[in-house]
Amino acid sequence: MKKVLDENVIPLFQEEQKPQDSAWRKSIPAQVFLNYFFAINYHINHSAEEAGLRNNAFFRQHSADLSEQDLQAIARTLHNSWSTEYALRATAELGDETYLRNALHWTFPQAYYSIFAGLQAFLYTLGTKTNNEAAIRRESGRLVVKNAYPRAIGFYAAGAYNDFSIHRLPLAGYKPGLQIAGKEIEAQAQIGQFLRTTRKLTANAIRQQVQKNPATAIRSSKTGKILDKWAAQHWQQITWRMGYTTLFDLLSRLRISSTQKEIDRFVEAEIDFKLFHECLLAIVSYMNGLHESYVAQAMGLAKYRKVVAELPDHLRSGFVTDRLHQQVEPLFTDGATHQMAAAA
Numbered sequence: 001m002k003k004v005l006d007e008n009v010i011p012l013f014q015e016e017q018k019p020q021d022s023a024w025r026k027s028i029p030a031q032v033f034l035n036y037f038f039a040i041n042y043h044i045n046h047s048a049e050e051a052g053l054r055n056n057a058f059f060r061q062h063s064a065d066l067s068e069q070d071l072q073a074i075a076r077t078l079h080n081s082w083s084t085e086y087a088l089r090a091t092a093e094l095g096d097e098t099y100l101r102n103a104l105h106w107t108f109p110q111a112y113y114s115i116f117a118g119l120q121a122f123l124y125t126l127g128t129k130t131n132n133e134a135a136i137r138r139e140s141g142r143l144v145v146k147n148a149y150p151r152a153i154g155f156y157a158a159g160a161y162n163d164f165s166i167h168r169l170p171l172a173g174y175k176p177g178l179q180i181a182g183k184e185i186e187a188q189a190q191i192g193q194f195l196r197t198t199r200k201l202t203a204n205a206i207r208q209q210v211q212k213n214p215a216t217a218i219r220s221s222k223t224g225k226i227l228d229k230w231a232a233q234h235w236q237q238i239t240w241r242m243g244y245t246t247l248f249d250l251l252s253r254l255r256i257s258s259t260q261k262e263i264d265r266f267v268e269a270e271i272d273f274k275l276f277h278e279c280l281l282a283i284v285s286y287m288n289g290l291h292e293s294y295v296a297q298a299m300g301l302a303k304y305r306k307v308v309a310e311l312p313d314h315l316r317s318g319f320v321t322d323r324l325h326q327q328v329e330p331l332f333t334d335g336a337t338h339q340m341a342a343a344a
Contacts, residue, residue, distance in 0.1 A: 030269035039190035047152035081117035118291035125298035141244035
């Protein structure tokens with residue numbers, strides 16, 4: 001696949017001139033971040049035929065031998081996911097602009113950790129039982145590449161620093177603007193940029209970690225001193241540590257932003273906070289629905305229904321049951337696969 005380099009990114013359109021006042025300039029980082037998540041949601045919604053699991057071979061073949069103890073552990077993990085999503089939804093439903101602005105301090109990590117817990121439940125059915133976030137993201141990257149997820153979120157970046165390649169996102173080579181995506185080409189351009197900037201951050205973080213340790217630091221072949229500047233061959237030496245950069249790495253930026261001063265720049269920005277929360281909630285609901293479907297496939301639909309039926313009222317009578325009926329159960333109807341019928 002052709003590699004997409006920053007210097008070769010194709011301009012998508014001429015940027016509309018805007019007044020360069022101080023408030024607008026300060027809002028640019030937050031607006032770009034909003035654009036990224038809006039673009040992800042836009043891409044999912046406009047990839048209807050590629051956003052579900054019904055025709056996914058990995059899903060159809062998924063099975064697991066789960067003990068009662070395993071079922072209880074998975075149920076607890078799902079409960080964590082649902083409780084966090086419930087809190088996120090409660091905030092979004094308040095709808096007050098000022099409240100939503102300040103709520104970013106907790107809604108960013110809530111969105112991330114709700115999806116993270118759902119992912120943990122899915123990985124548990126595959127035999128991966130860990131709380132280590134880095135290990136979980138590496139494994140999720142492998143699953144994305146193996147087509148375990150719908151094509152709508154199957155995009156990823158690979159390659160060494162300054163030599164990144166974007167996969168399954170054919171329009172990612174265009175340069176995005178600062179406006180909300182209104183076309184698929186704009187959405188893919190913004191997602192492509194998000195993948196590249198996130199992979200750059202990952203590469204730089206690994207470089208810093210490697211060079212801080214005298215035992216792992218890359219040194220000059222002439223002087224033996226730890227190198228301050230890296231060439232292409234040095235970046236290539238750490239590429240294996242990076243794994244693939246996927247949607248899960250993009251979502252992890254929500255966690256990072258919540259723990260740094262960067263969050264204050266978002267709170268002070270002039271952006272559409274209600275739209276931001278709507279995008280986050282839509283992505284969370286979609287991703288959690290995928291993982292819930294995999295869990296139901298692994299444990300059997302009847303056992304999954306039992307998990308939902310035993311939830312507290314505030315969860316059982318809301319979005320969890322809605323997704324069960326609208327997203328999970330349809331996968332087990334119409335004789336979708338022999339395995340599904342057996343699991344049900």
